[in-house]
Amino acid sequence: MLRAVVRGSRLCPALLRAPFSAAAASPIPAPNPRPDIAYNKIFINNEWHDAISKKTFPTINPATGEVICQVAEGDKADVDKAVKAAKAAFQLGSPWRRMDASHRGKLLNRLADLIERDRAYLAALETLDNGKPYAISYLVDLDMVVKCLRYFAGWSDKFHGKTIPLDGDFFCYTRHEPVGVCGQIIPWNFPLLMQAWKLGPALATGNVVVMKVAEQTPLSALYVANLIKEAGFPPGVVNIIPGYGPTAGAAISSHMDVDKVAFTGSTEVGHLIQKAAAESNLKRVTLELGGKSPNIIMSDADMDWAVDQAHFALFFNQGQCCCAGSRTYVQEDIYNEFVERSVEKAKARVVGNPFDFKTEQGPQVDEEQFKKILGYISTGQREGAKLLCGGNPAADRGYFIQPTVFGDVQDNMTIAREEIFGPVMQILKFKTIEEVIERANDSKYGLAAAVFTKDLDKANFVSQSLRAGTVWVNCYDVFGAQAPFGGYKASGNGRELGEYGLEAYVEVKNVTIKIPQKNS
Amino acid sequence: MKKQGSDTNPAQAMPALPEPLKDLKIKYTKIFINNEWHDSVSGKKFAVFNPANEEKICEVEEGDKADVDKAVKAARKAFELGSTWRTMDASERGRLLNKLADLVERDRLILATMETIDGGKLFSTAYLMDLGACIKTLRYYAGWADKIHGRTVPMDGNFFTFTRHEPIGVCGQIIPWNFPLIMFTWKIAPALCCGNTVVVKPAEQTPLSALYMGSLIKEAGFPPGVVNIVPGFGPTAGAAISHHMDIDKVAFTGSTEVGKLIKEAAGKSNLKRVTLELGGKSPNIIFADADLDAAVEFAHIGLFYHQGQCCTAGSRIFVEEPIYDEFLRRSIERAKKYTLGDPLKPGVQQGPQIDKEQFKKILELIESGKKEGAKLECGGGPWGDKGYFIQPTVFSNVTDDMRIAKEEIFGPVQQIMKFKTIDEVIKRANNTTYGLAAAVFTKDIDKALTFAAALQAGTVWVNCYSAFSPQCAFGGFKMSGNGREMGEYGLHEYTEVKTVTIKIPQKNS
Secondary structure, eight states, X not given: OXXXXXXXXXXXXXXXXXXXXXXXXXXXXXXXXXXXXXXXXXXXXXXXXXXXXXXXXXXXXXXXXXXXXXEXXXXXXXXXXXXXXXXXXXXXXXXXXXXXXXXXXXHHHHHHHHHHHTHHHHHHHHHHHHOOOHHHIIIIIHHHHHHHXXXXXXXXXXXXXXXXXXXXXXXXXXXXXXXXXXXXXXXXSSHHHXXXXXXXXXXXXXXXXXXXXXXXSOHHHXXXXXXXXXXXXXXXXXXXXXXXXXXXXXXXXXXXTOOEEEEESXXXXXXXXXXXXXXXXXXXXXXXOOOOOEEEEOTTSOHHHHHHHHHHXXXXXXXXXXXXXXXXXXXXXXXXXXXXXXXXXXXHOOBSOTTSTTOSBOOOSSHHHHHHHHHHHHHHHHTTOEEEEOOSBOSSSSSOBOOEEEESOXXXXXXXXXXXXXXXXXXXXXXXXXXXXXXXXXXXXXXXXXXXXXXXXXXXXXXXXXXXSEEEESOSOXXXXXXXXXXXXXXXXXXXXXXHHHHTTEEEEEEEEEOSOOOO | OOOOSOOSOOSOOOOOOOOOOSSOOOOOOSEEEXXXXXXXXXXXXXXXXXXXXXXXXXXXXXXXHHHHHHHHHHHHHXXXXXXXXHHSOHHHHHHHHHHHHHHHHHTHHHHHHHHHHHHOXXXXXXXXXXXXXXXXXXXXXXXXXXXXXXXXXXXXXXXXXXEEEEEOSEEEEEOOSSSHHXXXXXXXXXXXXXXXXXXXXXXXXXXXXXXXXXXXXXXXXXXXXXXXXXXXXXXXXXXXXXHOTTOOEEXXXXXXXXXXXXXXXXHHTTOOEEEEXXXXXXXXXXXXXXXXXXXXXXXXXXXXGGGGOOTTOOOEXXXXXXXXXXXXXXXXXXXXXXXXXXXXXXXXXXOOOSOHHHHHHHHHHHHHXXXXXXXXXXXXXXXXXXXXXXXXXXXXXXXXXXXXXXXXXXXXXXXXXXXXXXXXXXHHHHOSSOOSEEEEEOSOHHHHHHHHHHOOSSEEEESOSSOOOTTSOBOOSGGGEESOBSTTHHHHTTEEEEEEEEXXXXXXO
């Protein structure tokens, strides 16, 4: 059973669906729904700082709407301070630059050990600040965080340069050098996991980091900052600034001394980041942005499994996933049954207190998202989609929304084109494979896609035809640190995770040396 | 040239050196199969000696063909499709290797003391160098476990083609006595990281630390049958491994003579894959423009490290004519500085040779050197009245045709030769059946890179010697071996590549 639970990182829907009433027998420790908040300041040079402006902002528990605590609000002045610290840590001859690559790996492994030690606390903090069910925080988010850090720990001394058979009497080789000061701006939907996705490859390859965490969910990242210090990373290698996009985020993306910026968030803000990079110092940019990912169910698919997975693909994490399967295309002959079963599943989804083991769905992250999602639901109804269940707030307080399913959705409706980022499922009907490929690709996004079929030819044909950075076949949301993730088109630039994820964090330097005589 | 920043090493400093354990108890002396301890099928045992005082440490179960058969059965079972080991996530294999590294770190003092008593290795060397290298090797390959990528291949036609890097299967691994623990980890770490199962035969001189590792492997959580350890002798247990019809691959580190037997056995039996790390007679070339202090020291350590019992020993030192006399003078001075004695004692710089056979062979080669006209500058005889100690020995005026310039001595005997030109020394350095390692000392960039290309050796060091690290591939040209260990290259020796091609309706780029 322990093994099955550990496999939660596979986002196995069987697990997520399993009633946690058996929690007493499970290895998940009981949560503390009121974890102490130890860190709420700006982390620079392995020390805690107030904002230069002395400003603070409240962070809210989305399950109640109550303020958890005040957090120091970083802006341009604090970013400048952090960049200075990072630059100093990156100087030639610094401890960080001279450190053995294998030792960088050792530090990352040690950070993973510390997160594992404090796993229950971090899971509770994540749930408090973000609203995701504690069981998910503990089993899925924290497990993936630890695995991600360990994965990149292993890469630190294995990302090889090459020696190159250059024409002429030369010795030619490449060095994979760190890019330098990396600005990293991360979102609120998987606060700890996004932090690990960003830190893992950047630190494995020897960069220094100035990270801005989302204003909705700064707490877990700040706790990890303290673990970074405890693990033994030199001062200035990682600096973490809680703050807002238009101030702190903008300061990073337009900074003349930041060599690279990595952003995960909305496509709208992604445009601003890329523009700021262009207008400042042409810093390298990687973006992981929005999606409207198609999930194609062929009539020969295993129906039980497809219904399960399509539900999970959309509703996981309160629908707050950039890769959410938010356009479920179902082949005509099974459409009615699929819709009926999907509605049944959505109605059975347990919404409530995220610290309760029975809860499958917690609140949306904040009032703004909550309102935006309800707005999309009204638009869907107005534009003629058929509301089959849900559609309303699910509680008197907190930002809970009922699991919602729309049928008879048409491609031109707003809810079929825009990212809703909430528990709202769109089911569309298709007839032929050629038709569905064309419709699936008719989107400005290209983050993920999936196809469910037992037919080998269909699986291969569709997976090669879809314009998306990830294609799942007979599964959805299968993530692992080993597999790259990123978007085609307006879903992003570059890839994170896997060996590919390292490329964004190195400059390739070609060294050519004249030699007296070449021999093979 | 200005050095930037601080001089202190930012990496974790070497741990402080503790005292060796006073009363080391030997707990594991049996055959390790299926995570359990077994007597030998024959009921035989053999004695293990401390080479520093020739006293018996304990008796160990003597495995032979019957025990190898038993171990192979266990390894085969652990490798069956659907087994715990085969269905395990690659990242979990990595986690187990990291766990094993943690346990080795925990028991570092026990293992280092054992290595000293059993192998005659200086305690400080065992604790700091050998154990440090073991831990790093395990962690290095732990990291590779989920990074051994197959490829998708743009094959012509309407096909989807990909490769899987699959474990080979049951790997026989036969390891030597000079670095018992390091060689143990060099063998098991890449094999396990790729998902193989192993049957290891440690050397009969030094089986104790490998058997202790058996207990740690079990504690780390490796499934039964994944690692099996059979102590025993080459002609019986070793031969049974190399001839076995159900072993898919054999890896051997040891003498070139035995390497030939292993390859022959593989050819005669089931064409098992073979990798060999064998002997060497590595040239170390010192130019007049080199930093003389550094060159003398590296050349000295390159030969005398661990009583000269290294396959990479820099045992042909070619020194450019203008500095020959000065280099020789300083080398002799350096060799005379030694304190020999009990390798457990602080301050001792050279321990005993591993056993009587090696001891005699080295003394015999020293005699041949004298007879063939080399000039004995210091040392040349045994030391002390018990234990297999040999005085640090330096020969000058060595010529290329002498036995001491051609044969591997594997002892504290340094040969120093003279050369005049680059072309000459390249020819002479390469004029050997071996090709394991080589080094050149020079400040001239052209010379350094010319030699890096011209020397026929699997490893070339420039202005250093014996610089090892798990990231770097190691292995021999010519009769120094087949294949490479360590680094990413080391993984290739433990995987079969499977090409899978699937017909598809239509190809698109």
